Amino acid sequence: MKCFVTGAAGFIGSNLVDRLLADGHQVVGFDNLATGQRRFLEQASAQERFTLVTGDILDEAALVEASRGCDMVFHLAANADVRFGPDHPDRDLKQNTIGTFNVLEAARKNGIGRFAFSSTGSVYGEATVIPTPEDAAFPVQTSLYGASKLAGEGLIAAYCEAFGIRGWIFRFVSILGERYSHGHVYDFCRSLFSDRGKLRILGDGLQKKSYLYVQDCVSAMLTAVEKARGKVNVFNLGTDEYVQVRDSVRIITDELKVSPSLEYTGGARGWIGDNPFILLDCRRIRELGWKPSLTIEESVRRTVRYIQANRWLLESRH
């Protein structure tokens, strides 16, 4: 099939592009290169079946033009940083909610009948049931990021109902692995590269978080798209384990062979809207035969090694 991938130059997007190409599909990538990296698409760009369109998801006309003739959309472009919502209240609304609307409109106008979306476990807010299943209680949002993704999910489901589109909504935990370029492992590595003697940690370090390796994430998405045939297919994507932030710090410092003094900023939440415990119930995707290949510890170690080998990434962003 011919796939339209927004956020194609991003961390998850570029890994998805490579996999789609390896599976024999045609791919049109779409990215504004604001946080995406051309270097992530070097391998893809060597293939004739790949085209990159530089454009912004706030430009609906560009989306319509670029996605013409495609059979399926993977909409991954987003503001992916959950922490800084309150500093820029309109950023999540624009890049995530309105952006998703524009991509849906492009799909509708081009008669594209399949639409996959990267949502987030953050839509559960502070869940009362852990591990949290897809049909958990109606959530109360705790972050502008989660709220913007919830809005995107709602738009997709409504489009599926109104326009006969089939949708796949993936609620990710935090993703790790090759091309990882933002988040706590990135921040900790960057800090330790500049000062191996100390590390500042947001919150009390007891926050429990779940992570998933990017190749496992891509496999899960493709498994669901192949096997789940409902009108709106919602899947949690994660591992069945969690680590505490201080465990994650231990793995990172061990991998980097450093022994910094640790300074905790304190409190159960590292930032406004931080969720002290994220663990998703992933039985639904596992029932389709998928399972993760790496543990969280292996994912963290692999991510650290990737960051060590790709110092250019640290310089390209800040």
Added chain:
Amino acid sequence: MKCFVTGAAGFIGSNLVDRLLADGHQVVGFDNLATGQRRFLEQASAQERFTLVTGDILDEAALVEASRGCDMVFHLAANADVRFGPDHPDRDLKQNTIGTFNVLEAARKNGIGRFAFSSTGSVYGEATVIPTPEDAAFPVQTSLYGASKLAGEGLIAAYCEAFGIRGWIFRFVSILGERYSHGHVYDFCRSLFSDRGKLRILGDGLQKKSYLYVQDCVSAMLTAVEKARGKVNVFNLGTDEYVQVRDSVRIITDELKVSPSLEYTGGARGWIGDNPFILLDCRRIRELGWKPSLTIEESVRRTVRYIQANRWLLESRH
């Protein structure tokens, strides 16, 4: 207190304004008069404690200016018609989601710490548990209207978390009563006024719907604002009963003393995204001591009498 009421010239908004004034509050009404009616505010406008600002919720600067100095927001302005979403896919996004964002921004910029919002039972999509409680399973949206209101709810909750605002989210069933100016009773009356001999009904007429009298709706909102003191307070507002569309038709034709032949368009849903069964579990608001004063049948009859006495409304809109 000094209240900022968006959609102040609308059906529910104008009834709320009158009640707030009767309770001794100051009120700044904000309405673009696109569907709102100046005549609904005749009584309010006679009072010094009321000001009407004509403006659009898509104009954030106007909202900031108009709401300055207020203590509480009642955000009721919206596209309130659930049926025509697919004909104008961006209307609900703009008027409901982006509009709500703008009103929140105005509240934040003016340091207004209390925010009440008219959401909808449509956010539950086609609920699997009926009567549907506020903490029902994570919903799948079936209408662009519901999706846009869900997005509004998410934004409010995230603003409460991020900016220390206190929120009240009201999930209404359909509201009936004085100043009712759109919906099935309106449509049926209009049709019967022009041809008393026949009536066309969307769907098979077996859809089960719940309704609430507007004065009961306003009382419930004010009860919740007074008594519910959580960070984000979510309430279903409805009666504990439902009627089928054909029952509603019987009440309307009885009240109008007409006996039309009935033509059903067929199917369990009257339009795309129509929900064949809406009944909300309203124990949460009842536990605060509120209860409705009118049954659904009484509400329908009162609404028909209002429409009969206010034919100008039928002419003003179409």
